Amino acid sequence: MERAYDHLLSLLMTVKIAPGERIPIDTVARQLGISQTPIREALSQLEAEKLVYKTTNVGYRASPQMTPEEVHDLYTLRLLIEPYAAACAAEHMDDEALSILQAIQADMDAVVERDEQAYARFAEADAQLHRLIAKGSGNRLIEETIERLHAHLQIFRSLYQNSAQPNAPEVAAREHQRIIAALLAHDPAAAEQSVRDHLTCSQQRMDRANGTSRG
Numbered sequence: 001m002e003r004a005y006d007h008l009l010s011l012l013m014t015v016k017i018a019p020g021e022r023i024p025i026d027t028v029a030r031q032l033g034i035s036q037t038p039i040r041e042a043l044s045q046l047e048a049e050k051l052v053y054k055t056t057n058v059g060y061r062a063s064p065q066m067t068p069e070e071v072h073d074l075y076t077l078r079l080l081i082e083p084y085a086a087a088c089a090a091e092h093m094d095d096e097a098l099s100i101l102q103a104i105q106a107d108m109d110a111v112v113e114r115d116e117q118a119y120a121r122f123a124e125a126d127a128q129l130h131r132l133i134a135k136g137s138g139n140r141l142i143e144e145t146i147e148r149l150h151a152h153l154q155i156f157r158s159l160y161q162n163s164a165q166p167n168a169p170e171v172a173a174r175e176h177q178r179i180i181a182a183l184l185a186h187d188p189a190a191a192e193q194s195v196r197d198h199l200t201c202s203q204q205r206m207d208r209a210n211g212t213s214r215g
Helices: 002-013 025-032 036-048 068-091 095-112 118-136 140-159 168-184 188-209
Strands: 052-055 059-062
Touching: 002 025, 002 036, 002 140, 025 036, 036 052, 068 118, 068 140, 068 168, 068 188, 095 118, 095 168, 118 140, 118 168, 168 188
Parallel strands: none
Antiparallel strands: 052 059
């Protein structure tokens, strides 16, 4: 089931299965060379995460596209959770996590230096960093919540890459560098504040790119 879940999640997050599109279980099963049972189990899990939905006589479809207002609200929820998770993670960084942070830092440096594949590298490094923070919180429910929120956001980003501000990856990379520095220094207060600042700025960039205004 895990293989089927990872495959479907990847298709959804890269919008190879577009929002609202029907998901043919038999086709996916043939692609993976497995029975339909693990596909159905994976879809059931994705349904619980609000990434797909099931309708009578039709089957599963990818969830509808999020509105800019929903994305704004998603960021608001992240602001309530992730700064706390970062503070916890800063206190519990082990050698493996520190090594991953250094690799993420290298990718972020490449983005600032205008690497040719800046957006792709930024997106992967961004996902790795937030995943590390989520896991580092030491709280399974927080970790699962952050993972779900990030999946929804990544789908929206994939649809709207071209409407993002041109310098957004470079600006966000610098914000991430401050987060990484705080985590490497095992500084909970700095980690919490740097994540809060980053999410606030990211929310504002997304609002401007999509014409969402909150006064």
